Amino acid sequence: MLDVLGHKAFLGLHNMGRFARFIWDAITASLYSISNPSTYSLIWTQMHIIGVRSVPVVMITGAFVGMTLAVQAYDQLAGMGLEEHLGVLINVSVVKELGPVLAAIMLAGRVGGALTAELGTMKVTEQIEAVKSMGTDPVKYLVAPRVLACLLLTPFLIIFADLMGIMGGYFVSVIQFDINARAYWEFSASGVELWDVSIGVIKGFFFGCAIAAISCYKGFTCKEGAHGVGEACTEAFVASFISILALDFILAIMAKTIYSMFWPLKSLV
Amino acid sequence: MSNGNGDNQGVVTKDDGVVVLKNVVKKFGENVVLKDVSLAIEKGKTTVIIGPSGCGKTVLLKHLILLLRPTVGEVYFKGERIDEFNEHDLDKIRTNYGFLFQGGALFDSLSVAENVLFPVRQHYKITSKSGIDELVRTKLAMVGLDGFQNYYPGNLSGGQRKRVALARAIALNPEVILYDEPTTGLDPIRADIINELILKMQRGLGLTSVVVTHDMTSAYKIADRIIMLHEGKIYADGDAEHIRNHPNQIVQQFINGRVSDDDLEVLRMSGTISRSEFEPLDLEE
Numbered sequence: 001m002l003d004v005l006g007h008k009a010f011l012g013l014h015n016m017g018r019f020a021r022f023i024w025d026a027i028t029a030s031l032y033s034i035s036n037p038s039t040y041s042l043i044w045t046q047m048h049i050i051g052v053r054s055v056p057v058v059m060i061t062g063a064f065v066g067m068t069l070a071v072q073a074y075d076q077l078a079g080m081g082l083e084e085h086l087g088v089l090i091n092v093s094v095v096k097e098l099g100p101v102l103a104a105i106m107l108a109g110r111v112g113g114a115l116t117a118e119l120g121t122m123k124v125t126e127q128i129e130a131v132k133s134m135g136t137d138p139v140k141y142l143v144a145p146r147v148l149a150c151l152l153l154t155p156f157l158i159i160f161a162d163l164m165g166i167m168g169g170y171f172v173s174v175i176q177f178d179i180n181a182r183a184y185w186e187f188s189a190s191g192v193e194l195w196d197v198s199i200g201v202i203k204g205f206f207f208g209c210a211i212a213a214i215s216c217y218k219g220f221t222c223k224e225g226a227h228g229v230g231e232a233c234t235e236a237f238v239a240s241f242i243s244i245l246a247l248d249f250i251l252a253i254m255a256k257t258i259y260s261m262f263w264p265l266k267s268l269v
Numbered sequence: 270m271s272n273g274n275g276d277n278q279g280v281v282t283k284d285d286g287v288v289v290l291k292n293v294v295k296k297f298g299e300n301v302v303l304k305d306v307s308l309a310i311e312k313g314k315t316t317v318i319i320g321p322s323g324c325g326k327t328v329l330l331k332h333l334i335l336l337l338r339p340t341v342g343e344v345y346f347k348g349e350r351i352d353e354f355n356e357h358d359l360d361k362i363r364t365n366y367g368f369l370f371q372g373g374a375l376f377d378s379l380s381v382a383e384n385v386l387f388p389v390r391q392h393y394k395i396t397s398k399s400g401i402d403e404l405v406r407t408k409l410a411m412v413g414l415d416g417f418q419n420y421y422p423g424n425l426s427g428g429q430r431k432r433v434a435l436a437r438a439i440a441l442n443p444e445v446i447l448y449d450e451p452t453t454g455l456d457p458i459r460a461d462i463i464n465e466l467i468l469k470m471q472r473g474l475g476l477t478s479v480v481v482t483h484d485m486t487s488a489y490k491i492a493d494r495i496i497m498l499h500e501g502k503i504y505a506d507g508d509a510e511h512i513r514n515h516p517n518q519i520v521q522q523f524i525n526g527r528v529s530d531d532d533l534e535v536l537r538m539s540g541t542i543s544r545s546e547f548e549p550l551d552l553e554e
């Protein structure tokens with residue numbers, strides 16, 4: 001029993017080590033890519049695949065988040081006669097928390113799944129070994145462009161989700177619940193700070209990185225056969241999902257600390 | 270030195286060939302695939318590796334280019350020990366090689382022309398469009414596939430894929446080419462054209478080739494030296510004539526494609542297979 005646990009723990013540590021190693025390789029390869037304009041076309045292709053086609057799903061996600069928040073929050077605020085404050089509540093939640101997290105989860109499914117399946121298939125059909133056999137580093141050729149594309153695009157996609165969330169919230173509050181549009185926007189504008197939006201967008205960098213790195217790693221370490229690829233995709237999604245939530249938590253704490261340290265200075269400026 | 274069968278059994282040293290394996294052992298978990306293999310691949314010669322399916326031929330070939338690292342043992346390229354190199358340094362060494370994968374391993378998201386160009390794009394700055402078109406055309410013509418430039422691997426037959434993979438393996442004019450079953454899945458005429466191609470590259474350009482094959486016709490035709498791998502060891506080693514007249518029974522059975530009596534016994538033991546055994550009687554009403 002202890003033996004089995006010990007072995008499991010050892011394997012777990014071993015995998016962590018391999019993942020850390022992979023992340024390190026991915027970072028150095030990405031830095032190399034950035035400094036090397038001849039690789040930009042690879043990044044560009046990935047950005048097209050990853051980014052452009054994700055816009056609609058991410059926008060739909062954002063819109064529903066905004067609308068649902070409005071429906072849920074209206075009754076509570078209306079009960080206290082504060083329905084005109086609805087805008088602050090919706091928009092802060094959307095830009096700071098729900099927009100980034102839900103958009104990232106959507107991307108983990110859409111983009112992460114595709115990345116793992118693609119690289120996993122390349123692994124089992126020896127295409128990754130073929131890249132190596134021709135003297136090219138597969139991490140440079142395959143992983144770096146994907147990580148960079150995800151890292152650069154996720155913040156933009158989050159902005160799209162935010163915009164749609166704001167519109168969704170507005171639509172339900174003003175058109176459905178008849179809240180005065182002017183009051184709605186005024187309260188929103190005074191309640192949502194640039195800080196809130198920036199936090200949401202900065203989260204995007206981290207989420208994008210995590211999704212790409214985890215999905216590529218799972219593809220690269222995929223086991224034999226169709227079953228292996230399927231399993232890798234599932235594991236990649238679960239791992240991305242959990243790390244998005246965990247990162248969100250950590251970033252929220254860090255943001256709060258930084259905010260309380262530096263924001264008071266604003267009044268001095 | 271000799272093992273009594275006239276096989277080359279000398280102790281290899283690092284300068285005996287372009288690529289040298291010294292006392293290589295490879296284990297996958299508990300599974301020992303190579304047990305102490307020493308082998309020097311001579312420059313400008315064609316070495317053919319034969320052996321039963323699953324005996325570790327592909328594993329051996331991948332050690333020559335360090336796509337797999339030995340569990341124990343040493344690998345040398347031109348006298349330099351490379352099995353301790355990191356991946357970055359190995360990438361430089363690997364540009365001296367061409368590797369034809371058993372399954373082709375073409376990039377299925379790239380067209381045939383882009384597949385052939387892949388190694389060129391990775392290592393050279395391409396300046397002239399007509400130059401690269403010409404390069405792709407020559408390489409594809411060598412394997413009889415000029416005109417297929419814009420096809421994707423998914424739309425090719427198994428044999429055609431293998432030939433595109435061969436064109437890609439020779440795109441950089443490497444010094445050492447490792448072929449994993451180049452003629453499997455090709456019709457006899459096409460297979461012979463590939464044999465001629467291997468011979469031509471060896472004689473004309475002085476390339477070193479290592480060919481894994483099950484095809485004895487091809488082996489006799491192209492080999493300067495034939496090695497039989499069996500149970501993780503080099504079982505026989507010599508020129509075509511030597512292998513053809515090899516005294517060992519297992520070698521003879523393999524090259525003549527005969528099953529041993531023991532294997533036949535297993536088939537006999539299983540009794541006659543009558544049709545009725547396969548009919549789903551139990552399912553009928």
Ligand SMILES: Nc1ncnc2c1ncn2[C@@H]1O[C@H](COP(=O)(O)OP(=O)(O)OP(=O)(O)O)[C@@H](O)[C@H]1O
Pocket residue numbers: 297300302321322323324325326327328329371
């Ligand atoms: N990556 C790997 N992980 C684990 N085991 C492996 C791996 N690659 C090969 N093996 C094992 O090594 C043994 C030899 O495989 P190999 O592919 O070299 O056979 P082969 O001689 O090329 O056979 P064939 O003629 O059918 O291609 C097999 O038992 C296989 O299970």
Ligand SMILES: [Mg+2]
Pocket residue numbers: 326327328371449
């Ligand atoms: Mg094989």
